[in-house]
Amino acid sequence: ETGVTQTPRHLVMGMTNKKSLKCEQHLGHNAMYWYKQSAKKPLELMFVYNFKEQTENNSVPSRFSPECPNSSHLFLHLHTLQPEDSALYLCASSQETSGPYEQYFGPGTRLTVT
């Protein structure tokens, strides 16, 4: 248990569906992150929120839409996804985005797009 929870753990959706991934951290951190992890590839940073403000959007397609209502919760809204979007989506948090602060990861959501 890292103090970061994610739901659902597994999700299968069609290309026309709309779904949301949820992340919650119980660590009192100020920064939260969404990553995509595909087999044998480096972790891809998607979005960064610091004190609820989005500070990074790494050229992520608009079919992925993040939402951070407060510093403890982070959502990733999904719509009209493609099969290549199938991957493990990891949420992480850290005390701050700078400094010697490691990131704590949630268990991930395994997404399959059919």
Next chain:
Amino acid sequence: GQNIDQPTEMTATEGAIVQINCTYQTSGFNGLFWYQQHAGEAPTFLSYNVLDGLEEKGRFSSFLSRSKGYSYLLLKELQMKDSASYLCAVRDSNYQLIWGAGTKLIIKP
């Protein structure tokens, strides 16, 4: 561009020592992290280096040479539970973490 290189896979024997190397080319440097990730699980933090030298933490040690753009993770007295992927990540001048693809470590009895 920014790049992190680490071997794809390594094999070692239970009780032995293994060194996993990581070389990096990034725009600026604000620290290097090592994470462990067991199959199907989240990455967990192992170590952080920002100054040159060796950081020791129990059976695990991490070394950094900023002038060479090089780090290694040293695992001693290997146990079967150490079978996992080991991820190297460098924080660049924008404080963004750049990740390597990970090294899958296989431990044999």
